[in-house]
Amino acid sequence: MLAKYNPQEIEKKWQRRWAEDRLYEVTEDDTRPKLYALTMFAYTSGDLHIGHWYALAPSDVHARFKRMQGYNVLHPMGFDAFGLPAENAAIKRGIHPFTWTMQNIDNMRRQLRSMGTIYDWSREVVTCLPEYYKWTQWFFLKLYEAGLAYRAKAPVNWCPRCQTVLANEQVVGGGVCERCGTAVIRRDLAQWFFRITKYADELMQHDGIDWPERIKIMQRNWVGKSVGAEISFALDCPGIDEKEIRVFTTRPDTAFGVTFMVLAPEHPLVAKLTSPEKKAEVEAYITRSRRQSEIERLSTEKEKDGVFIGAYVVNRLTGDKVPVWIADYVLMSYGTGAVMAVPAHDERDYAFAKKYNLPIKLVIAPPGWQGGKLAEAYTEPGTMVNSGQFDGLPSQQGIEAICDFLEGKGWGKRAITYRLRDWLISRQRYWGAPIPMIYCEKCGIVPVPEEDLPVLLPENADFKPTGESPLKYCEEFVNTTCPRCSAPAKRETDTMDTFMCSSWYFLRYASPHCDTAPFDAEKVKYWLPVDLYTGGAEHAVMHLFYARFFIKALRDMGLVSFSEPFSRLFNQGVIIVEKQKMSKSRGNVITPDEYVSELGADAVRAYLMFVAPWEQGGEWDDSGISGISRWLNRVWNLVLEEYKPRTPDHALEKLKGEQADIEQVERELSRITHQTIRKVTGDLEKLRFNTMIAALMEFTNYLAKVKEAGSVTPSVWNESIDILLLLLAPTAPHLAEELWERTGHNYSIHNQSWPQWDEELAKDEEVTLVVQVNGKLRDKIIVPAGITEAEAKKLALESQRVKAYLKDKVTLKEIYVPGKLVNLVVR
């Protein structure tokens, strides 16, 4: 009696064995090509749900495949363990974030092991442990030394719910917190920033890396480079030192059309310039705009409003005196915080001018313009008019001509502005790596000396969020001495953005236990950059962006010798449940554990790959996974149930007539086997897991037919089964290992070489030739693969079915596609 497929039993058995044998531990090896295949590490939020598995399982399959192909594969896993969600969850449960996080890690590790991955657990990293964050702090110091970290007072995004500041990248949907969806407000605070804008241009380039176009576009848009000019407007106000206001514009060609100027309400000159009689009105407007949330203020729906501040500037090109207004559609954080308004050629300025009855002066003529008024702003290129000596120039040339002119006069210069802001990394929360800085009354800001790292996060701080950093009230943490003058001093009490931890973790995997440096340079040189990085697309302008910045900064410090951390990037889609995204709040979270204990990890792995193309994501469906489970059971039975050839081997040889038949069947089996190897290999390279599984199923179905017929010799049969198991090994590692053992092979299937296909054996001997008449399918004929054009046409014309369509018709054209079809065009 054949044993039943029992995934629970065999999966536990092999997981134990693989761990005992350290089967998946890797070291540097120059005799094989290396492959660093990385999946974004998991955030320690509690349980892994099926969405995590969707990110992890297919990449494990790919890594296993590469390993069998002979690559030295590094496929590590770790935990992104600092940060707000863990802290909030811990507060809610009344336990310490460290306890909460480490419990989660234990559970997640157990779940990850149950998946049957090839993670080398000896390389695990956990970002909230001092041996890790020591080096996060070390990188902060390096960035500070390099002038890439600075402290500044600035208007920053504050989330009232999370009680902390956020980076620009963490503010989404026009002004809500990326984590909790609360509308952010502006606060002026002194904070630590990383000078990511220094790398703005380089971050827009993705040369030599294979990334999805979508992500590259998002990153380019995020940097938002605008080329134009900075133009100075003369300011002549008694009692004010400033003699100009500078504006940034991408359209210097419209400079003769300026009819007013708009400043951001926060512009430093507003207070000085406002005339006494306008003061009350202006202050009321500023108060009002400050009270508004970022969403309201930036809403494109909202009608633009503003107030005249009672001051004028002079457009030096025309000599015109133009009024100065303030309006909250002008942002202090972009350009110079001041805009020259050209209502004729800018939609916003046009709306503003209409509302307040300001003049509209046309300076760019649309093609065919007859001198009439515009019904709306004309923002396209055109011909310059009303622009003095520049009249008649096409606007593209006009931009250059005006820039040259302004530069000659010293009234302005060519300029580039970016939408990208510097990365704000301070957080007023407990659960993060402390920023290693000290404030001394005498010496000012002093970095913590390297040898004093790590600055330990005190365990006993009261970590409830108050809007101020909890560390501020932890006396033994705050009070220290100045490393320079030894006088009493105070520590920085803000912690670092978690994205700082994840900006370098992929370097740590190369030498996770290195305690003299964040990484062993030689090992990083061997493993990095990451060859294939997979994860969700939601990190396009956060993690993926920051990590690129980090590597470029490290490169410029001479710490690494490459410029891009991730050579190839792949974003998997999202698993949905009942047409909705999985989330705890919706209560539709699918946990893998129950499916693993019922159907096995192999079934869950295979189902996730089969459900849809990986980049697309798909719907979790219970009846779908039972189909996969049935298939794995069929494989089990197919392999283990005795194969009964129709006649014994030696008898076959005697039966001449039969033998021809058997040879033919065996040739077909061999052809299909080699075609399957080719298909499965190609699909795995391209990460097309769904069609790979379909090919394995087809192969299984075909083998079942062969088995039923008993039409091949046992040795040929066994070879085919071996290949099936090898092809199945990455997808269903436990089942394949068990069947490998039960069919009498040596442990382990995962150390076997990936099967190679033979192009000759995979070649079809016969092909189906499609015969069309006027493009419509009329017959299909089986022909030898190497058929000539003349023969193919001859056979097509001989077809009885085709003949019926050719009766009384004239053949105009005969089209032949080798090995595919004949199309007869008749009239």
Place this chain on the structure above:
RNA sequence: GCCGAAGUGGCGGAAGAGGUAGACGCGGCAGUCUCAAAAACUGUUGGAGAGCAAUCUCCGUGUCGGUUCGAGUCCGACCUUCGGCACCA
């Protein structure tokens, strides 16, 4: 509004480089097994129509046009869905 991706049976999805639309799986239907059911296995399954029948005909990849001997695939316009950005001067 702008940028990007995608619309194929009852469902998830397949279709190198313009050449058999619907692989593979789910579900359905029929059968085998069973006292019965479940499970499993076998067969069948895009729609409409004709025929006792094996078969045959027509229609069919979001909509409307176009290119081509031939279009799910290429081009143009539009509709819908999903992501991202959104007063960036």
